[in-house]
Amino acid sequence: MFETLALADKEYLSLLDPDGNLERFPFQVPLLSDQEVLSAYQLMLLARQADEWAVSLSRQGRMATYPLNKGQEANAVGAVLALREDDWLVPAFRELGALMAKGIPLHQVYMYWYGNEQGSNLPPEVYHTLPIAIPVGSQPLHAVGIAYAEKLKASGRIVLTFMGEGATSQGAVHEAFNLAGVWSVGVVFYVQNNQWAISLPTEKQTASRTLAEKACAYGFESIRVDGNDLLAVYAAASVGARIAREKSRPVLIEGYTYRLGAHTTADDPKLYRDETQVAGWLDKDPLIRLEKYLLGRGLLTEKDREGLAAAALEDAKKAFERAESEADPSLEDTFRYTFASLPPVLERQLQRRKR
Numbered sequence: 001m002f003e004t005l006a007l008a009d010k011e012y013l014s015l016l017d018p019d020g021n022l023e024r025f026p027f028q029v030p031l032l033s034d035q036e037v038l039s040a041y042q043l044m045l046l047a048r049q050a051d052e053w054a055v056s057l058s059r060q061g062r063m064a065t066y067p068l069n070k071g072q073e074a075n076a077v078g079a080v081l082a083l084r085e086d087d088w089l090v091p092a093f094r095e096l097g098a099l100m101a102k103g104i105p106l107h108q109v110y111m112y113w114y115g116n117e118q119g120s121n122l123p124p125e126v127y128h129t130l131p132i133a134i135p136v137g138s139q140p141l142h143a144v145g146i147a148y149a150e151k152l153k154a155s156g157r158i159v160l161t162f163m164g165e166g167a168t169s170q171g172a173v174h175e176a177f178n179l180a181g182v183w184s185v186g187v188v189f190y191v192q193n194n195q196w197a198i199s200l201p202t203e204k205q206t207a208s209r210t211l212a213e214k215a216c217a218y219g220f221e222s223i224r225v226d227g228n229d230l231l232a233v234y235a236a237a238s239v240g241a242r243i244a245r246e247k248s249r250p251v252l253i254e255g256y257t258y259r260l261g262a263h264t265t266a267d268d269p270k271l272y273r274d275e276t277q278v279a280g281w282l283d284k285d286p287l288i289r290l291e292k293y294l295l296g297r298g299l300l301t302e303k304d305r306e307g308l309a310a311a312a313l314e315d316a317k318k319a320f321e322r323a324e325s326e327a328d329p330s331l332e333d334t335f336r337y338t339f340a341s342l343p344p345v346l347e348r349q350l351q352r353r354k355r
């Protein structure tokens, strides 16, 4: 448990109640300014509309397989807001809001899911972000490697990496946790516990009561946070980022959340999960809770809300049109953007394909 955020008997850190009221806490909580909350809301809204549009595009046969982030937006956006601009983001594949919060334009993310490798062309000196990682649980090791390099350079930069709860069953993730603890590097492991790894529920994934408690075995601090509460995610990530930067220690944050949509546009969750469970979580929709907070604080009106949602959908449509109209990637593009220099096995593949 993060020492500065004593949760007493609470299951996880939560700041906004279901009606969007800010709860009082007996300790200092890092909070966003009103303007920052409003900007974060707009990003979450764009991530939501971009999702809905991607599903529609997929039905029209215009989009390849796409993983939905619906219901998980607060995790991705809230955690990145706690970073310094030059800190690193090492994503998995379900953090659209995190990529956009890092400044990566939506059309570029859409290009990735459209199958254009230029979507992975993220100049590190501009975005400090690694490309989307599909192999489950592969990226936390990269995050630890970067954090170790930054430690050697004494740059003060930290690394935020995301993974799903399913990824925590992968051996490479345990190696990453272990190395991070032993090398004492500044990395924030953010586990989005959306309760499903495709069709496998969390209780069949792990016998641990929480994902957060796994950090204990590796000798670092952790916290469980309400992943549907932007303000709580930001607070937990801010404290986590401070520990990572000032103490050069890893931390683990478990965002307790729910995947409201299908695993991807190629999946049908009705085949394996009970719709009544989904209905219960629709009531905890992170966007609705944040809207209630903003409306209650007079920072948003119903009319603004409708206008912002319509504008976000328009932005998503334009972003996809741009992605769709980009030139096809070259053969070389398929091999670029992940490795600084190609490993021999990929070099051989490239030469074979060229022939």
Ligand SMILES: Cc1ncc(C[n+]2csc(CCOP(=O)(O)OP(=O)(O)O)c2C)c(N)n1
Pocket (backbone or CB within 6 Å): 094, 134, 135, 136, 137, 163, 164, 165, 166, 167, 168, 194, 196, 197, 198, 259, 263
């Ligand atoms: C190494 C590897 N094995 C299997 C897959 C197929 N696969 C894609 S996503 C996924 C489930 C991942 O679950 P979780 O880590 O909880 O993340 P979520 O999809 O829920 O965001 C699986 C098994 C893969 N991409 N990589």
